[in-house]
Amino acid sequence: MLRDESNRLEKVVVCTPRHEYSRAGSDLERHNIGVLGSPETAINQHDTLKTALRQFGAVVIDAPELVDHPNSVFTRDTALCTPRGYIKLRLGLESRQGEEEWMACILDELGEACAGKIEAPGTVEGGDVVLAGSVAFIGHSIRTNEEGIKQLSRFLRKMEYEIRVIEIPEIILHLDKVLMVLGSGKLLYCSELVSERDIAGYYGVDVHCGEEITANIICLGDGELIINRSNSDVIARLEVENFIVHDLNLSEFAKGMGGPNCLIMPVERL
Numbered sequence: 001m002l003r004d005e006s007n008r009l010e011k012v013v014v015c016t017p018r019h020e021y022s023r024a025g026s027d028l029e030r031h032n033i034g035v036l037g038s039p040e041t042a043i044n045q046h047d048t049l050k051t052a053l054r055q056f057g058a059v060v061i062d063a064p065e066l067v068d069h070p071n072s073v074f075t076r077d078t079a080l081c082t083p084r085g086y087i088k089l090r091l092g093l094e095s096r097q098g099e100e101e102w103m104a105c106i107l108d109e110l111g112e113a114c115a116g117k118i119e120a121p122g123t124v125e126g127g128d129v130v131l132a133g134s135v136a137f138i139g140h141s142i143r144t145n146e147e148g149i150k151q152l153s154r155f156l157r158k159m160e161y162e163i164r165v166i167e168i169p170e171i172i173l174h175l176d177k178v179l180m181v182l183g184s185g186k187l188l189y190c191s192e193l194v195s196e197r198d199i200a201g202y203y204g205v206d207v208h209c210g211e212e213i214t215a216n217i218i219c220l221g222d223g224e225l226i227i228n229r230s231n232s233d234v235i236a237r238l239e240v241e242n243f244i245v246h247d248l249n250l251s252e253f254a255k256g257m258g259g260p261n262c263l264i265m266p267v268e269r270l
Contacts, residue, residue, distance in 0.1 A: 003083045004133050005181040007269035008221030011059040017042050017073040020065040030095050033256045042252035056220050066102045074258045075265040077125040078103035085113030092123035092143030116155045122148035127174030132181050136161040139175025141168035176261045180215045188215045216259030226260045
């Protein structure tokens with residue numbers, strides 16, 4: 001069975017930024033975090049996200065932050081959950097390495113099997129992987145290198161995924177900023193960076209990416225999406241496409257270079 005990110009979201013791991021995220025201020029460049037605002041606001045915004053996920057019906061596991069890892073709030077990057085278990089990734093940002101072991105322990109405790117791991121010198125971050133039906137889209141980015149793509153592709157081909165690699169320019173952190181699943185056979189994509197050939201076989205909703213305009217969304221399933229409120233052009237476009245949009249203010253995480261998709265580790269979709 002292929003894991004499709006359009007399926008209904010049933011279980012996620014998140015990490016409320018109670019202490020560590022706000023501590024990045026002493027070394028923002030090392031942690032690749034832009035500007036930090038109010039820690040209290042970040043917690044309140046994250047609480048709103050957790051509430052929206054629970055109201056949809058998803059089980060939300062709130063993991064404690066990893067000490068000295070302000071980016072641990074962005075749980076998506078640390079692992080990839082597949083029908084045969086999770087793949088432990090290897091993060092491309094040096095200050096984030098160690099978060100993979102942290103998430104592996106959490107998934108082990110949840111009873112998830114380990115289907116493999118990315119070994120050095122390979123790097124893969126979860127924001128660079130989108131599983132859409134029978135296709136695994138992988139971004140070749142500043143965080144996910146060729147060796148990592150080779151290793152991940154071997155695991156996913158054994159699970160009968162078709163691999164499609166998309167080149168991501170250095171100004172874009174991850175694939176999920178320019179390509180995400182909307183529903184079964186439907187993708188949101190930035191036409192400047194993702195071609196119609198890349199998404200052949202899918203119904204594509206194209207947008208022109210900019211500072212606030214991004215494909216980084218959460219597909220809840222059943223036609224429902226979570227989108228950062230500042231992403232107004234995308235919200236308007238998807239409402240015309242008859243999606244149910246939950247627009248949340250996640251501005252504190254945009255300052256940290258993250259969007260809605262970055263804040264969840266999808267463990268189960270049914």
